[in-house]
Amino acid sequence: MPEFQHDGKVYYNPIEFALSHIGGTWKMPILWRLRDKTLRYGELKKDIPHITHKMLTTQLKDLEASGLIHRQVYAAVPPKVEYSITEKGKEALPVVETLIRYGKKLMKEYGIEHP
Template identity: 45%
Template sequence: MSKTESKLYTCGMELTMDVIGGKWKTVILWHLRNRTLRFSELKRRLGSITQKMLTQQLRELEDDGLINRQVYPQIPPKVEYSLTEYGEKIIPVLYSIYTWGIHYAQDFNLELDIPSEILEKIINKEI
């Protein structure tokens, strides 16, 4: 059961932040925006996240209806994650947050470790 089912919300922002808030959920959704990924691929892209935390965040995103978990009956087990229709609906919001972060970094002279050609492609929604 999703944690949102047992709570009465009085603000849409409160509900949204309960669903996508935290250090990792938006980043997980961001990495799934254009592709299906296996657990190990997500772990590699996220770097410092622990296996336990990634598992927990994926379960919560699945419970909240933002990602699909596809298990293939084979040995070794293969599990893939992708966005649901609701997960896809949050991507334009994440693009806005991403671009805001880039402008914030520029305005406050903060360094981003992202090649400029990648930044441009993401801002132009090419990747």
């Protein structure tokens, strides 16, 4: 497959392009948590305890820019912001689910217990 460019970055295959949108340590866990419900920032932070505030903010901005999540801001004091998954984000969920299953299978093979 020939290389291609998007937003000034060169990609060499569709997998690399897809992973630029959902890959990394935190994007898939965020999408997974939003699959069934809308969550506020604090709820996401509490549910993903090892993520830093800066990283959560960055990942949410990236997911929003990719159209995978929607950010709804309400005019309230203090400000209320909710995040929900978009239809485009829902299209990524089967990939996330497959990777979860595969990861659990590998963990079992290596004798790693999953809580």
